[in-house]
Amino acid sequence: MKNSRVKVIFILGILLFDFAIAKAQTFSSISTPENIVGERTISVVTDACPTSGDSGVYLYYSNNEQEIGSATCPMAKAKCEEIGNGRMKCTVILPHTNTKYLTGKLNGHIPEFFEGMSPNAEDQNARKLNSHSTVYYQFERANGSNDVERTNVASFKMPRRLRIVNLGDSYSCGEGAPSVSGSKWINSNTHRSKKGGQRLAIKKFINENPGVAVSWKDIGNSGSTTTLGMYSPWHGQDGQIDIVNDWMDQYKMGKIDAVVLAIGGNDVGFAPLIAATLNPIETNPRLDTDFPERFAAELVELKLGYENLDQTFDNDFKADHVFIMEYPDLSRNDQAQFCNPTIDPFDCLSIIDIQANEADYSFAYHEIITPLNNTIEESAAELGWTYMDGTMDLSRRNGVCNCEESYFNTLSQSRQEQGDYQGAYHPNRDGQRRVIKPIVYEHLAESFTRANRAATGAKEAGPKLPEFLVNKQLKLSKQAKLHGLKIASNSKAEVLKQEAKLNALGKKSEQAGKQKPKQSAKPKKPSQTSKPSAKPRQMPKVRPKVSGMPDPRMRKPKKPQKL
Numbered sequence: 001m002k003n004s005r006v007k008v009i010f011i012l013g014i015l016l017f018d019f020a021i022a023k024a025q026t027f028s029s030i031s032t033p034e035n036i037v038g039e040r041t042i043s044v045v046t047d048a049c050p051t052s053g054d055s056g057v058y059l060y061y062s063n064n065e066q067e068i069g070s071a072t073c074p075m076a077k078a079k080c081e082e083i084g085n086g087r088m089k090c091t092v093i094l095p096h097t098n099t100k101y102l103t104g105k106l107n108g109h110i111p112e113f114f115e116g117m118s119p120n121a122e123d124q125n126a127r128k129l130n131s132h133s134t135v136y137y138q139f140e141r142a143n144g145s146n147d148v149e150r151t152n153v154a155s156f157k158m159p160r161r162l163r164i165v166n167l168g169d170s171y172s173c174g175e176g177a178p179s180v181s182g183s184k185w186i187n188s189n190t191h192r193s194k195k196g197g198q199r200l201a202i203k204k205f206i207n208e209n210p211g212v213a214v215s216w217k218d219i220g221n222s223g224s225t226t227t228l229g230m231y232s233p234w235h236g237q238d239g240q241i242d243i244v245n246d247w248m249d250q251y252k253m254g255k256i257d258a259v260v261l262a263i264g265g266n267d268v269g270f271a272p273l274i275a276a277t278l279n280p281i282e283t284n285p286r287l288d289t290d291f292p293e294r295f296a297a298e299l300v301e302l303k304l305g306y307e308n309l310d311q312t313f314d315n316d317f318k319a320d321h322v323f324i325m326e327y328p329d330l331s332r333n334d335q336a337q338f339c340n341p342t343i344d345p346f347d348c349l350s351i352i353d354i355q356a357n358e359a360d361y362s363f364a365y366h367e368i369i370t371p372l373n374n375t376i377e378e379s380a381a382e383l384g385w386t387y388m389d390g391t392m393d394l395s396r397r398n399g400v401c402n403c404e405e406s407y408f409n410t411l412s413q414s415r416q417e418q419g420d421y422q423g424a425y426h427p428n429r430d431g432q433r434r435v436i437k438p439i440v441y442e443h444l445a446e447s448f449t450r451a452n453r454a455a456t457g458a459k460e461a462g463p464k465l466p467e468f469l470v471n472k473q474l475k476l477s478k479q480a481k482l483h484g485l486k487i488a489s490n491s492k493a494e495v496l497k498q499e500a501k502l503n504a505l506g507k508k509s510e511q512a513g514k515q516k517p518k519q520s521a522k523p524k525k526p527s528q529t530s531k532p533s534a535k536p537r538q539m540p541k542v543r544p545k546v547s548g549m550p551d552p553r554m555r556k557p558k559k560p561q562k563l
Contacts (some may be wrong), residue, residue: 026150027139033094033211037257038162039450040129042137043091044151048082049143056080057090059210060138063129066134068153072128076120076244078139094135095128096161096213119210131160162448164216164258165247165317166198167230167240168241170261170271171436173220174199174425177410189216189235191222191422195429197436198260198325204437205444212448215251219243222422225266226305230330245316255318256450260440261385262325264376267305268298270327270368274425276355277364279399286363299375306379322385323443326373328395328435329409330425331361346401347509350412361399386442390500394435400425407431472528 022070026047035038042059049055061067067073078090095118118126129135137160139151166172174196178184185331186192193199197219206214219240221229232237244256265271273295277286284289314476333339340358341349380387398407407430414423425434 005300013548026141026149026405029089030139030154032156033159034156034448035159037159038214038448039096039159039213040096040213041091042156043089044062044078044139045083045087045089046139047360048086048088049141055143056141059086059092059137060140060400061092061129061134061135062562063093063135065153065155066538068136068138070152072123072125076126077122079231090139090212093211094158095119095123095126095136096158097128097130105367107222114257129158131158132250133158138392155554159213161215163253163256164202164214164260164444165244165256166196166202166216166218166220166221166260167244168262169224169229169264169266170222170223170422171265171325172198172260173218173222174432175421176414176418176442177424177429177432180319180429184418187219187237187275190220190237191418192220193432195432196220196442197427197432198262200433200437201444202260202442205442205448207450209445211450212554213515217244217247220262223266224263226263226302227307227468230263230309240509241312241316248317254322254391256313257319258321258323259313259319260310260323260325260444261311262327264302264306265327265372267302268295268372270372273328273368274364277360277368278425279352279480281352284360286360286367292367295371302375303379306376306383310383321447322380322383323331323388323440324380324385325436326371326376326391328391328431329365330368330395330399330405331365331369332396332399332401334402334404336397340363340402349401349410350415353400353410364441386443386447388439389440390439391435394439395427395431398431398435405430407435433460457504472537 011035029043029045031041031043032378033041042061044057046057049057057080059078060073061076061078062068062073074095076092076094078092080090085091118128120126134155135157137506138153138155141149143300170176170191173190174193175191177193177195178191179194185195196203196218200212200219200363202216202218208211219237221234221237224230224234224240228234229237229240231241235431236241248256249251262280273285310322314509338358339356340361341354341356369392373389377387377389379385387525395407398405400406400408400410407427409417409423409426411421411424413428414421414426417428438469
């Protein structure tokens with residue numbers, strides 16, 4: 001009898017234990033957005049259940065732990081999908097302070113924003129959450145009104161928003177692509193457009209990655225150089241660097257995550273040179289024998305302008321990522337051959353446009369566009385920026401002479417579309433949407449989405465390094481082992497500092513290896529013809545932070561033309 005009672009108790013114990021285990025396994029794999037900049041998605045894996053009516057998975061969330069589960073607590077219905085084996089993954093995108101949510105799409109492709117409280121379906125008592133605040137949460141699984149299970153209350157720190165700024169010249173602000181209806185420009189002085197490719201790319205990133213909270217600033221200014229318009233006022237707008245610094249101060253931002261940049265063309269007179277090459281009224285640089293030498297000198301100066309900007313991005317913005325765009329190719333027809341518009345003089349080109357010939361377009365490509373892009377790419381590699389190539393390839397069959405599907409404005413089209421000639425030889429609305437937008441979006445998505453970080457093995461503490469820095473890091477790691485050092489960083493600035501340190505150590509080792517053993521106790525006097533060792537080139541000093549004033553040590557900029 002006693003043994004039978006023990007057996008019953010033992011069996012009941014096993015059943016209760018199994019029941020407890022089953023309950024505990026109802027929920028598993030809870031994922032929070034902790035330590036990933038911009039992330040605001042929380043998910044849980046649970047047993048499958050109906051998701052209609054009163055059934056489904058819900059999330060209670062609040063900055064106040066005591067509020068969890070109460071009638072006033074914010075509650076969102078999770079979006080669930082089957083993952084097999086009778087399980088489903090349920091996710092909720094948390095509301096984030098100052099983040100705009102999307103209601104749909106305008107004209108089929110441009111996101112339409114509104115100041116909504118929450119991106120979640122059937123959200124009750126919605127409440128936006130602040131960056132870095134502690135968020136308490138509890139998942140609830142309801143399979144009908146009588147079968148409700150909940151997780152324990154847990155917490156995490158809400159990551160801050162991803163911060164993006166779009167800076168630069170006319171190729172950054174959308175010159176050549178004014179709005180069709182209403183006001184042509186967001187800012188009529190700077191010719192900043194709603195149709196600008198970079199702006200559309202950032203909006204697409206927000207639209208297709210709702211789990212990432214983003215703060216962004218679009219302040220490109222047509223005609224800007226690496227100095228004028230960047231460090232000093234231009235077209236009635238303060239210097240772009242000062243605008244970003246003020247924005248950072250206003251919202252107490254410690255850094256900018258991504259600088260999207262198109263700049264440099266005005267430093268070398270890109271727009272006037274293209275116009276002079278393709279416009280017979282101007283003096284054609286193709287006929288100027290001194291042009292190659294002068295242009296090469298301008299490109300050298302441009303690299304110094306990039307170096308100075310890099311110091312500002314590092315010191316003022318603490319920027320991990322700088323994405324700089326190449327200039328697209330406007331010189332080809334639909335067969336990817338250089339334009340020769342005299343073949344069809346009365347199609348889409350004006351009398352002035354058809355005066356340029358194949359040699360002029362070839363010159364524009366080989367002697368102006370390509371050297372400029374080569375300089376941008378070289379500077380990007382040296383400074384640790386990401387060179388956004390691909391615009392040349394995407395525009396190669398859609399130059400100004402492709403009248404069926406051109407991605408660029410001619411002189412007459414610029415006059416017709418925006419009432420002036422400033423948009424000539426710039427991407428039109430199709431060019432912005434089909435060339436600039438996809439290239440910029442691709443780089444943002446590659447660097448700042450969770451899926452891509454997981455695929456590349458990047459640390460969750462921040463965005464992954466650009467590809468060229470990953471390769472550089474691998475190379476440096478091999479060198480570091482020789483000096484007993486370790487290279488492990490997810491910061492562009494740190495990798496470059498480590499590279500400089502290793503280079504210095506390598507030079508010391510090389511010099512030590514070249515030293516000959518002493519032949520006598522008396523040192524030899526140096527030869528009278530010996531040259532002093534060359535001093536290393538010094539980087540430009542940091543610009544003094546005086547609002548609206550360019551660095552006096554920078555070269556005086558030429559009066560720029562609008563690009």
